Amino acid sequence: MRSKRIVSLIVSLLLLLNQSLYANATLKATDNGAKIIASGDINLNSTTITNQGDMSSGGTTTLNASGNIYNEGGNIHADNALMLQANGGIYNISSNLSAQVIAINANTFQSDMDVKNISQTYAGIGSQNSQLLSDMSTLNALNGISIQTKNTLSLIGTTLNAGGALSLVSTEGDIAIASKTHEDSFDFNIKGGYNKGKSVEHLASSLNAENISINANQVNVIASDLAAKKDIVLQGKEGVSILAENDLAYTESKLKTKGSFGSKKTTLDMSHKESVVQSNLNANNILIQSSDASVTLEAANLIAKENIVVDAKADINVLAKQYREGEMHSVTKSSFGGLKQSASMNRVDALNAKEAELRTEALNIIMKSGNDIKVIGSNIDAASDLQLLAANEVLIAAAQEFSQNEQWRDKGDRLL
Incomplete structure (x- = not known):
């Protein structure tokens, strides 16, 4: 049930909030949750971004929110740079961020x-x-x-x-x-x-x-x-x-x-x-x-x-x-x-x-x-x-x- 809920949240994020996902990204459900995998870059733009699964790119991962970004029990990885930008807050709760370079900019x-x-x-x-x-x-x-x-x-x-x-x-x-x-x-x-x-x-x-x-x-x-x-x-x-x-x-x-x-x-x-x-x-x-x-x-x-x-x-x-x-x-x-x-x-x-x-x-x-x-x-x-x-x-x-x-x-x- 948790996997389906996470998949539903991410699908809604992709389709309803008019954000961008590039470079051969795939979304698939597993027993442990949901995954977004890109051999190149990942670029997400939205009002609110919530990740409770795994997100990984072979290039640069960029998350840009006009509101808040929530990484709750999730993993976000980039082989190159990981960039998180939010006009509101960014909340990393029991979660992991990893990359060559991590750059975070937010109100809180x-x-x-x-x-x-x-x-x-x-x-x-x-x-x-x-x-x-x-x-x-x-x-x-x-x-x-x-x-x-x-x-x-x-x-x-x-x-x-x-x-x-x-x-x-x-x-x-x-x-x-x-x-x-x-x-x-x-x-x-x-x-x-x-x-x-x-x-x-x-x-x-x-x-x-x-x-x-x-x-x-x-x-x-x-x-x-x-x-x-x-x-x-x-x-x-x-x-x-x-x-x-x-x-x-x-x-x-x-x-x-x-x-x-x-x-x-x-x-x-x-x-x-x-x-x-x-x-x-x-x-x-x-x-x-x-x-x-x-x-x-x-x-x-x-x-x-x-x-x-x-x-x-x-x-x-x-x-x-x-x-x-x-x-x-x-x-x-x-x-x-x-x-x-x-x-x-x-x-x-x-x-x-x-x-x-x-x-x-x-x-x-x-x-x-x-x-x-x-x-x-x-x-x-x-x-x-x-x-x-x-x-x-x-x-x-x-x-x-x-x-x-x-x-x-x-x-x-x-x-x-």
Whole structure:
């Protein structure tokens, strides 16, 4: 049924919207969907273009929409160039784009992972919420990738691989390169108690190229990875933020049992564990610049073979990311109708900090701020010169951490 629906959509696109398809193109249904194959070029022009199958050309593939382009679980390939142009938005959801060169121009561009939220309720037992994620979206170019938008450009749970230059530009909006959040939770009633928990996982976006250049109003890299054989350049007029996220594994269970002579036992176990998912930048040289605002590096891991340069009109903040780890186990017992009682508890709670790290293997680290430079709980390691140039103040301080351990036992040997 899905194959027939896709074929119908594409046939409607070809015949009703007065677009063009050239070079011996064929359309055929398969068990896996629909395909458009051309030994030469493919040229589609329409108000809206939706692809949910496979589109492949031996030459250049050009999609031009006066409205939006949707690539939903589909594959679009060109042996030469792949060019997508839309006056509206281009949406690449759990889909693949591949060519020698990829050029995208739109009002907005979004590449993301498809997610299906599933909620199940079991009468008298409890509930479970889970997310089913489809495959990551990918853009693969043997040479360069260029994406330009007027407004928002977002890459979420997406991998970009370019053999040459990778250029992301938003002329009036923001650019976000972010991880995809995956959450599951459950809450079940069991005889004499309950069992519940929650997990949060962040799946990083990844950009790999010879050179990476990102320019926008604001640039945000969140729990994601950028790697360049040569240079990484991030320029955000109103700010650049390279941030981390926290994964979470939380469980809690409580159980009440009864024994002889009116004895009762209650056991409570809790575990809360977070782990930091850092953003990682690795290149020959790394340049981060904000002409009008601040640069924030939160638990960011920056490694350059030669130089790291951070330049901001306002503040430069190099910060640690806090994360929590804790466990609690308690047991209470009573007998003789509650006249005799005992209890014990073991609790460990810690607030830790994951440092940011800036490191060069050969040359310099230079930070220039129009206001303050703050380095909190983080490491800066320059193979050669280290320059911290602030118009106002340079602050270097430790991050706040604490740990607490509580353990006690009341044997309750006497009758109350």
